[in-house]
Amino acid sequence: MAINWFKYSAPTTFYPLAGKLIPWFAISSLILFAVGLYIGFVVAPADAQQGEFYRIIFIHVPSSIISMFLYLIMAAYAALGLIFNTRLSSMMASAIAPTGALFAFISLWTGALWGKPMWGAWWVWDARLTSELILLFLYLGFIALHASIDDPRRADRAAALLAIVGSVNVPIIYFSVKWWNTLHQGSTIKYSGTSMHIAMQQAMFTMLAACWLYAIAIALTRVRSIILERERNSKWITELAEVKS
Amino acid sequence: MSLDIWMRENPLTYIWVGSYAVAFLIFAVEIAMVVHKRKITLQQVRLMREADQSEED
Amino acid sequence: MKKLSLISLFVLVMRRDLVLAMRRRADVLTTLIFFVMVVSLFPLGVGPEMDMLRKMAPGVLWVAALLSSMLSLGRLFSADYLDGTLEQMLLAPQSLSVLVLGKMVSHWMVSGLPLVLLTPVLGLQFDMSAPAIGVLMLGLLLGTPILSMVGAIGAALTLGLRGGGVLLSLLVLPLCIPVLIFGTGAVQAVSSGLNVSAHLSLMGALLVLALAFTPWVTAQALRISME
Numbered sequence: 001m002a003i004n005w006f007k008y009s010a011p012t013t014f015y016p017l018a019g020k021l022i023p024w025f026a027i028s029s030l031i032l033f034a035v036g037l038y039i040g041f042v043v044a045p046a047d048a049q050q051g052e053f054y055r056i057i058f059i060h061v062p063s064s065i066i067s068m069f070l071y072l073i074m075a076a077y078a079a080l081g082l083i084f085n086t087r088l089s090s091m092m093a094s095a096i097a098p099t100g101a102l103f104a105f106i107s108l109w110t111g112a113l114w115g116k117p118m119w120g121a122w123w124v125w126d127a128r129l130t131s132e133l134i135l136l137f138l139y140l141g142f143i144a145l146h147a148s149i150d151d152p153r154r155a156d157r158a159a160a161l162l163a164i165v166g167s168v169n170v171p172i173i174y175f176s177v178k179w180w181n182t183l184h185q186g187s188t189i190k191y192s193g194t195s196m197h198i199a200m201q202q203a204m205f206t207m208l209a210a211c212w213l214y215a216i217a218i219a220l221t222r223v224r225s226i227i228l229e230r231e232r233n234s235k236w237i238t239e240l241a242e243v244k245s
Numbered sequence: 246m247s248l249d250i251w252m253r254e255n256p257l258t259y260i261w262v263g264s265y266a267v268a269f270l271i272f273a274v275e276i277a278m279v280v281h282k283r284k285i286t287l288q289q290v291r292l293m294r295e296a297d298q299s300e301e302d
Numbered sequence: 303m304k305k306l307s308l309i310s311l312f313v314l315v316m317r318r319d320l321v322l323a324m325r326r327r328a329d330v331l332t333t334l335i336f337f338v339m340v341v342s343l344f345p346l347g348v349g350p351e352m353d354m355l356r357k358m359a360p361g362v363l364w365v366a367a368l369l370s371s372m373l374s375l376g377r378l379f380s381a382d383y384l385d386g387t388l389e390q391m392l393l394a395p396q397s398l399s400v401l402v403l404g405k406m407v408s409h410w411m412v413s414g415l416p417l418v419l420l421t422p423v424l425g426l427q428f429d430m431s432a433p434a435i436g437v438l439m440l441g442l443l444l445g446t447p448i449l450s451m452v453g454a455i456g457a458a459l460t461l462g463l464r465g466g467g468v469l470l471s472l473l474v475l476p477l478c479i480p481v482l483i484f485g486t487g488a489v490q491a492v493s494s495g496l497n498v499s500a501h502l503s504l505m506g507a508l509l510v511l512a513l514a515f516t517p518w519v520t521a522q523a524l525r526i527s528m529e
Contacts, residue, residue, distance in 0.1 A: 051256060052257055052260065060264070098275070222282070243287065
């Protein structure tokens, strides 16, 4: 039996499916956050070099990873929407963007708080920090462009093109910033090369999974609102249980 | 630099208040915004539906 | 209707835009004056110590060039958009990419090239050495076309939007960071006696990359904005 993969690419079928999935993602995210924080703060020992401060890693690294991956996922959805003209992919792209921007912001914020005790400065022009900042700008550009175009079709397509151009540029920006940093002989302190304790790894991966589930749950909730808003004139929307009541 | 000294004496408080509380606050605000948006959109859609129905009647 | 060859189409569009720019000299001059003014404001802001100014000069000149090119980008398509010429261009049977490339090149000749030519004068204000000024000019010569080309994508995407100018800068400036890094890096390399060819050849590679892709992407962006 051939599974019809395109069945769930239509808003009509995706909307109820997302509605069923969201609670599962949300609850498992909550559980994993609790487990991750427990391992991170109770089980994992203090680091030999960084003492207690290293524990910021459990929120800093997952949010950095997710902010970068979400940009790629967003650009991929946007590209799908642009090329195949699928409505849902464009909606997904615009639902992901705010979450990605917030994760980029959390990553910068926690990075600054980590940098203060470790490097003695809130901000150093480290290649990773700088590229993360530029990533935040790219997200904000996408959101601003999407928000300033009234026609949703045009907004989707214009923002999609911008996301694709941005994702082509991300590696160029990263390597140029890295090169610029070595040129300026920036901070000599690198992330401590000590091998990570097994409990630290477990805590980090649990937190990473928790953040992923959170991001998925939020993006799905947001995309449901976007579907409702865009398709409000179609018949299936008016027959939904939550609309009728 | 009193902050520096305080930070080193209470590293766990610093971490919790500084990063985890801020991160979870951001999550909470985002959740509230998403839930609010859903409520508003549902209301709009319901209003439109009622307007349509009263037109048909 | 006779189909023009690609080269004659390119030359035609470029000549038309240059003639139009010459008719509105004030616009071109304002951008130039803005560039000179921003550069001259920096010493007033940070103090007249020549050592520091010499060190800052490439960065200041590059950032000013970036900002002034943002300023003139809004005009790249807007006049044609308002009087309906752009619509005709989209409907024309000729290649839109070549047409866009013609517009980009003429935009660079009007807004980028004058900045390159002004650089020696401003470099002297900052007490830069002759080889440093030479490398800075070479970098700007390679880099300002990239700014015009990448900026054209943003200009096409923000066509006819409210607050288009600010939005345009928000979209385009992050994408221009590599150009800024290599351009200033080359000058710093020559001032500290290192080889500049690595920076300049990377800049050249970016220019080739931009030449290959941006006209097509801009054409797509115009189609999205005009549909």
